[in-house]
Amino acid sequence: MRASLRDHRASVLVAALSSAFGVLLLEVTGALSTLVTADDIGRHAAVSVSLTIVAFVFLTIAVYVGAIVTTNTFATIIAGRTKTIALLRLIGSSSRQERRAVATEGFVVGLIGSALGAVAGVAAAFGAVRTMVGTGLIPDLAYEFFPPVLLVPVSIVFLTTWLSAWIGSRRVLQVTPLEAVGASQELSRDESDSRRGRTVAAIVLSIIGIVILVLGVLLGLVSQLGVLVGVVGGILSFTGLVLGAHLFMPTALQLAGRLMGSSAEARLAAANAVRYPERSSRMTIGLVIGITLITMFAVATQTFQDMIHEAMRADPQMYQGVDGVLSVLVTVFSVLIGFSALIAAVGMVNNLSLSVLQRQRELGLLRALGFTGGQVKRMIVVESAQYSIAAVGVGLLLGIAYGWAGAQALLGSIHGSPGLVIPSVPWLLLVLVVAAAATLTAVASVSPARRATRIAPVVALAVDS
DSSP states (O other), X not given: OOOOGGGGHHHHHHHHHHHHHHXXXXXXXXXXXXXXXXXXXXXXXXXHHHXXXXXXXXXHHHHHHHHHHHHHHHHHHXXXXXXXXXXXXXXXXXXXXXXXXXXXXXXXXXXXXXXXXXXXXXXXXXXXXXXXXXXXXXXXXXXXXXXXXXXXXXXXXXXXXXXXXXXXXXXXXXXXXXXXXXXXXXXXXXXXXXXXXXXXXXXXHHHHHHHHHHHHHHXXXXXXXXXXXXXXXXXXXXXXXXXXXXXXXXXXXXXXXXXXXSSHHHHHHHHHHHHSHHHHHHHHHHHHHHHHHHHHHHHHHHHHHHXXXXXXHHOTTTTTTHHHHHHHHHHHHHHHHHHHHHHHHHHHXXXXXXXXXXXXXXXXXXXXXXXXXXXXXHHHHHHHHHHHHHHHHHHHHHHHHHHHHHHHHHHTTSTTOOSSOOOOOOHHHHHHHHHHHHHHHHHHHHHHHHHHHTSOHHHHHTSOO
8 A cells, every 4th residue: 555645636636625615714704704793784693693604514514525525535546456455465464554554645645635725725815805805895804814713624624534544445454365366346236235234324324314404404493503403414314325325326327327328338338337336336426426515505595595585575674784795605605615516526537537447457358359449438438427417316306405404494593584495496507517517527537438448458458457
């Protein structure tokens, strides 16, 4: 496991984005608090409370997403190093030594990524505020750019990256020296389904999380603190879904596979997508996270605005001046949503590229059996499209549910609130998101597919994968 940081460029980028996201969020929240305090709307305690709660929720989500994507990335890297690990085991290295080596990589990745992100976040916040002051968009007030609280997201990102490397490296403990002389491969569907401990944990976390999420929505009808309960429920339930992805993603992939046609490449792509559920889950979970995040925030923001406007119609005097603050919040959080989506997109592209490159032996066998380079390339693109369709479908459903729950838990108790509402879905934005996801997946699959198909069949079959 003495690999260089070259394998972890995406992991460093994810850590840096997570750190920058958290730092920028605190900087923006601090600037908004300064603006609100200087404005008449600042007399409403509910505004400050809402701002603080939303900042905490976004920070928690940013760190959580970074941790999930980093764990997934390390798991993908370990899957590609199975034979190397087995060779080291064969010559005397222990599984614990190899796992410690991976944890050390995570330590370095977290340290570099969190530091780079902190610098980038402060610089971006300073530049944005000074630009808006210079153009007259906001008044020149005593904005603070280096509060001690900035150490919180930086430290959390560093620790979660380190922990993610340790969790993602658990596959090392399962590698045996015999795999050095045999053909190591991913777990089959039957082998994945037989891992009852993980399956039970996934189901229990999902059920508990959903129950807590519902309680958060109900508590939100009497207190804004309901959203904090909802966040806990959302994290637990989504963690359960990530752990149990091998249970439901094959079904989603099978449904998507039916849309791919009946050509040899399409049929083989459909079979490949469900043959090894863990590999498919790792490749799709990044896109699922991205679509879920964007949809969640889009639905939450739209529902948030609709609920505020309903409350304003009920008591215009109470909410006088809120429109300006609401517009700023929507703009700021739209940018922060982009950060979350970028974190997930980086993880998805990295995992897709790594997975294709790690399948050179499999691709070489297809070439030896008569598949042309063009057919193999089309198979990979179709397979990627299948992943995209399945991930987008799952992400849209989860995002709408989580987005509605978040807005409802936060604003269900405000003065003039209409109570329980139906989700407000910005369909045009979601159509653009689906198109972007399809484009991203296609672009991410073309380059590694071209690189893999350039290798002669005999050479590919000799590659340790």
